[in-house]
Amino acid sequence: GNSVTQMEGPVTLSEEAFLTINCTYTATGYPSLFWYVQYPGEGLQLLLKATKADDKGSNKGFEATYRKETTSFHLEKGSVQVSDSAVYFCALSDPMNSGYSTLTFGKGTMLLVSP
């Protein structure tokens, strides 16, 4: 079945540092890949997505590139802010293979940014 593996957190950074959160996936089809963010006490918000190999999703300074050869979708940001502190979830959806568009999530990575 499908699965998503994320690096364990928490990731602790100082403001303006470079961020990488690793995500790899296993899927039998050609999934779409997503990053969601969950701020404290809130629901999940879509951060970015990519739907085919070599696509780059980007939003609010965050980027991730769909790498089919390494089955990866690592999240990066050049300069983090305190307001980026949250839990980040990598997820995939494989509707063409499974018949359903349900999301399979990684366990989440907590990011803590200090001033």
Place this chain on the structure above:
Amino acid sequence: DSGVTQTPKHLITATGQRVTLRCSPRSGDLSVYWYQQSLDQGLQFLIQYYNGEERAKGNILERFSAQQFPDLHSELNLSSLELGDSALYFCASSVEGGPLAGTDTQYFGPGTRLTVL
């Protein structure tokens, strides 16, 4: 604001009881999904409805059931509650949600936090 609403925000109940969680999807979305978020299991898909019909089932216990009404809102019913059912329950919605959904994006509500004492 995603446009997905969930009520109640918090729910505290006792073991053995039954509760109902409610979700209203974004305007125009036909699919509703339910997810459970717990510390030990992470985020797990429970069930999906599309335009009133059950479309996909995940790790949903037999004590749990859901339905989607003609106005497209959905309810998740949890019965014979156990301590281990304490979790955050999220509803999400999307436009389509089937094999041809392609890049269909799911939008999440703020969640209902269930505490079983």
